[in-house]
Amino acid sequence: MLATLIAGAVVFPLSAAAQPEIPAPPPAALAPVTAATLDEAYAANRANAAEASRMAAAHGDTRRAAADDSFAAPSRQLLTFDGRGEGEAVEVFGDLATADHIAVLVPGSDTSLDTYDRFRATALALRDQLARASPKGTGTAVVAWLGYETPGTISATVTTTGRAEQAAPELREFIREMRSVVGREAQVSLLCHSYGSVVCARAAAGLDVDDIVLVGSPGTGADTAADLRTRARVWAARGADDWVANVPHVSTDLFGTTVGFGTDPISPAFGARVFAAGHGGHSDYFAPGSASLANLARIVLAETSEVTHA
Incomplete structure (x- = not known):
């Protein structure tokens, strides 16, 4: 199986290279965003998405044209947008400038502009849960961070830390820039799903x-939570019907590439704070009414004593 995956690392990129690129403009050139310039940034990125939609339509890619056009809607709050390739976008739900509790969602495999709606649905579900659970006067915001090229679920890249290594500096820089908008006092929680947990682990130090928060994680590439070298509280959960439980928690060197992610994050050996995720599957952590969504909201709101445990 491992040999097949490594072979795929060669075949899939060559196949992808034969596909014509969908044309799109470069990202909007913006000065570093501040609380005062958020609306300006949102407008510039919507305009960029509208131009990307026109270019994709002219290219004959109606699917991407429709996806890009949805990002251009007046209600969308885009901190970044890049319609090139698989695409990247960072979207805000709520008033980021006044929020004192902020959740940043980091997605796993097979997330792109073409499949973004399902990632957006998780952000909307969390936003709604926070609105219901927040004490009066508490400001909250959710940020959907599609700031990296995610691996395909059926690919060699999903079994290695390569994409995560590339994404980690981008995530660190985004959090640094976001702090300049929200200030040092805001509570920021990083919610990392599936391969996104590998990204968060690689970015964790500093x-x-x-x-x-690691949900549906195949492992992080670290042996223990302490190895992440973070001052943050580290949480982990897995639904009872999540297929990722069947992923071997091993790490091995194959032809100079490290395959696998090591220790199970919900195991005592890893040392995370394990919380209840209910009976859901791999895609159910943000399902309305679920135990996992309720606990995620409690973590974001810093109600740690209210979190239920597995």
């Missing part, structure tokens, strides 16, 4: 966040 990351200015209060919580790192």
Whole structure:
């Protein structure tokens, strides 16, 4: 199986290279965003998405044109947008400038502009849960961070830390820039799903966040939570019906590439704070009414004593 995956690392990129690129403009050139310039940034990125939609339509890619056009809607709050390739976008739900509790969602495999709606649905579900659970006067915001090229679920890249290594500096820089908008006092929680947990682990050292939450994680590439070298509280959960439980928690060197992610994050050996995720599957952590969503909201709101445990 491992040999097949490594072979795929060669075949899939060559196949992808044969595909014509979808044309799109470069990202909007913006000065560093501040609380005062958020609306300006949102407008510039919507305009960029509208131009990307026109270019994709002219290219004959109606699917991407429709996806890009949805980002251009007046209600969308885009901190970044890049329509090139698989695409990247960072979207805000809520008033980021006044929020004192902020959740940043980091997605796993097969997330791109073409599949973004399902990632957006998780952010909306969390936003709604926070609105219901927040004490009066508490400001909250959710940020959907698609700031890296995610691996395909059926690919060699999803079994290695390569994409995560590339994404980690981008995530660190985003959190640094976001702190200049929200200030040092805001509570920031990083919610990392599936392969996104590998990204968060690679970025963890020195990351200015209060919580790192690993859900549906195949492992992080670290042996223990302490190895992440973070001051943040480290949490982990897995639903009872999540297929990722069947992923071998091993790490091995194959042809100079490290395959696998090591220790199970919900195991006592890893040392995370394990919380209840209910009976859901791999895609159910943000399902409305679920135990996992309720606990995620409690973590974001710093109600740590209210979190239920597995």
